[in-house]
Amino acid sequence: MGRSVDVEQTALPGIGLRHEFTTQSGKRVGVISHRTGRRDLVIYDREDPDRVCETVKLNDEEAEALVELLGAPRIVQRLNQLHQQVEGLVSLQLPIPPGSPYVDRPMGDARVRTRTNASIVAVVRAGRVSASPGPDFVLAANDTVVVVGSADSTAEVADILAHG
Amino acid sequence: MHHTAIIFLEFGAVLVGLGVLGALALRAGISPIPLYLLAGLAFGTGGILPLATSEEFISVGAEIGVVLLLLTLGLEYNADELVTSLKGNATAGIVDMVLNAAPGAICALLLGWGPVAAVAMAGVTYATSSGITAKVLSDLGWVGNRETPTVLSLLVFEDLTMAIYLPVLTAMLAGLSLASGAVTVAIALATVSVVLLVALKFGRFIEAFVSSPNNEVLLLKVVGLALLVAGIAQQLQVSAAVGAFLVGIALSGQLAHDARALLEPLRDLFAAVFFVFFGLQTDPTKIGPVAGLAALLAVISMITKLLTGAFAARRAGIAKAGQARAGIALIPRGEFNIVIAGLAVAAGVHPDLGPLAAAYVLILAAFGPLAAKLVQPLITSIAKRAAG
Numbered sequence: 001m002g003r004s005v006d007v008e009q010t011a012l013p014g015i016g017l018r019h020e021f022t023t024q025s026g027k028r029v030g031v032i033s034h035r036t037g038r039r040d041l042v043i044y045d046r047e048d049p050d051r052v053c054e055t056v057k058l059n060d061e062e063a064e065a066l067v068e069l070l071g072a073p074r075i076v077q078r079l080n081q082l083h084q085q086v087e088g089l090v091s092l093q094l095p096i097p098p099g100s101p102y103v104d105r106p107m108g109d110a111r112v113r114t115r116t117n118a119s120i121v122a123v124v125r126a127g128r129v130s131a132s133p134g135p136d137f138v139l140a141a142n143d144t145v146v147v148v149g150s151a152d153s154t155a156e157v158a159d160i161l162a163h164g
Numbered sequence: 165m166h167h168t169a170i171i172f173l174e175f176g177a178v179l180v181g182l183g184v185l186g187a188l189a190l191r192a193g194i195s196p197i198p199l200y201l202l203a204g205l206a207f208g209t210g211g212i213l214p215l216a217t218s219e220e221f222i223s224v225g226a227e228i229g230v231v232l233l234l235l236t237l238g239l240e241y242n243a244d245e246l247v248t249s250l251k252g253n254a255t256a257g258i259v260d261m262v263l264n265a266a267p268g269a270i271c272a273l274l275l276g277w278g279p280v281a282a283v284a285m286a287g288v289t290y291a292t293s294s295g296i297t298a299k300v301l302s303d304l305g306w307v308g309n310r311e312t313p314t315v316l317s318l319l320v321f322e323d324l325t326m327a328i329y330l331p332v333l334t335a336m337l338a339g340l341s342l343a344s345g346a347v348t349v350a351i352a353l354a355t356v357s358v359v360l361l362v363a364l365k366f367g368r369f370i371e372a373f374v375s376s377p378n379n380e381v382l383l384l385k386v387v388g389l390a391l392l393v394a395g396i397a398q399q400l401q402v403s404a405a406v407g408a409f410l411v412g413i414a415l416s417g418q419l420a421h422d423a424r425a426l427l428e429p430l431r432d433l434f435a436a437v438f439f440v441f442f443g444l445q446t447d448p449t450k451i452g453p454v455a456g457l458a459a460l461l462a463v464i465s466m467i468t469k470l471l472t473g474a475f476a477a478r479r480a481g482i483a484k485a486g487q488a489r490a491g492i493a494l495i496p497r498g499e500f501n502i503v504i505a506g507l508a509v510a511a512g513v514h515p516d517l518g519p520l521a522a523a524y525v526l527i528l529a530a531f532g533p534l535a536a537k538l539v540q541p542l543i544t545s546i547a548k549r550a551a552g
Contacts, residue, residue, distance in 0.1 A: 012312065013313075014240040051489075052307075
């Protein structure tokens with residue numbers, strides 16, 4: 001782990017909250033959380049550090065998309081750490097090959113948990129993470145499925161997803 | 165013609181006129197308040213198109229407009245924010261009050277209008293329009309700026325000061341003796357503290373009463389409660405506006421957010437009526453003689469707000485450019501100043517007070533946001549040069 005980021009929080013009476021921090025390269029960035037649910041991503045000017053030089057207004061969906069883009073590698077990284085920390089627990093990233101019998105079928109059809117005791121905790125598609133997907137989540141070719149379980153059970157999941 | 169028919173015709177014409185003016189303001193990117201005031205001037209006594217019968221109807225609408233303006237203002241803040249803001253920014257808040265109340269008060273005294281008019285004019289020049297300033301901050305993308313929390317907490321401080329100032333002014337305008345005036349002010353202070361305490365400790369009980377999944381029920385309960393408390397406050401000589409403001413503060417969280425969204429269209433309608441009504445009461449022919457004075461007062465109080473902004477922002481560790489922006493953001497005057505002037509005009513303090521306040525607010529409501537827009541690139545380039 002790197003050094004933790006020093007996030008400063010400021011109340012904006014009547015508007016909401018502002019969080020900001022300085023990146024290692026010296027850029028100051030912040031997020032304004034409006035009470036209305038709107039989020040603004042703001043970047044501060046280098047010459048006039050009190051001034052915002054760029055404001056990106058984000059609605060709920062856009063903010064969520066940004067979080068997923070930034071969070072995707074983080075989730076996998078954290079799972080890998082978890083895997084190292086807990087003995088006997090394995091997390092695997094399993095690609096769905098185009099020839100898999102579960103392409104375009106709801107994930108529940110594979111009955112992964114009943115058959116192997118392992119859990120599918122996330123599906124990564126084109127860089128976006130769907131955390132805790134439900135049984136009706138439809139898989140697509142080239143998705144990456146993240147499974148957590150024992151070494152044996154996760155290997156079984158790999159087999160099920162590849163060959164049915 | 166039938167009486168009702170005339171009222172509808174006149175009121176309808178006024179609203180359509182305001183709608184057109186609002187569209188113009190939107191296109192020009194300025195606050196519609198100065199245009200509403202101008203419309204009121206045109207429709208009032210001595211104007212181009214004086215209204216015959218609906219003035220009484222409009223005056224009740226204007227009173228409701230004040231209640232709704234203050235209620236929605238109160239809804240923007242919760243009690244926690246007010247207390248934190250009081251604790252952290254009292255010094256800057258007091259500097260703001262002294263520097264900006266002085267021009268109005270001194271002006272009234274120099275004109276020989278007497279102490280009551282001086283107190284009223286102090287309020288007219290003191291309060292920044294939180295509505296216009298909030299819009300300037302968001303339009304120019306200044307919300308994220310590091311001087312903005314300072315500006316916002318000054319606005320909170322001003323609004324809280326109003327909760328004490330308005331009852332004092334109401335008591336003075338009613339011509340109460342020093343003793344009964346002091347009682348009124350004591351009642352006002354006690355009410356404000358009780359409401360803040362109740363909001364802090366028992367806010368959820370009030371919210372449990374008001375809260376409803378149905379918008380209609382919520383709207384009726386919030387407006388009803390605000391009018392009830394406003395009525396009681398008025399009866400106690402504490403000023404109806406303050407009562408409504410306190411109801412707004414007592415409500416917080418999701419409930420306040422929902423109520424605000426419901427009230428906004430209603431407030432916009434009645435607030436527009438309020439600005440027109442103030443214009444109606446002002447004789448446009450009286451503005452000419454005080455226009456020069458209003459302009460001078462506007463320039464002086466722009467400077468005092470710039471000084472206030474610089475002082476408050478410097479205390480918060482903001483650099484020169486941010487200090488200038490904080491001052492500029494504080495320049496606009498608007499709804500509160502007209503509310504104060506409206507009270508003084510209704511009490512007949514001085515015939516020239518209404519026209520002077522109208523001209524003053526016209527200048528600063530229009531020029532404040534414009535100044536911010538024009539000065540922004542200048543400040544940035546100066547800051548760049550200083551850094552480069």
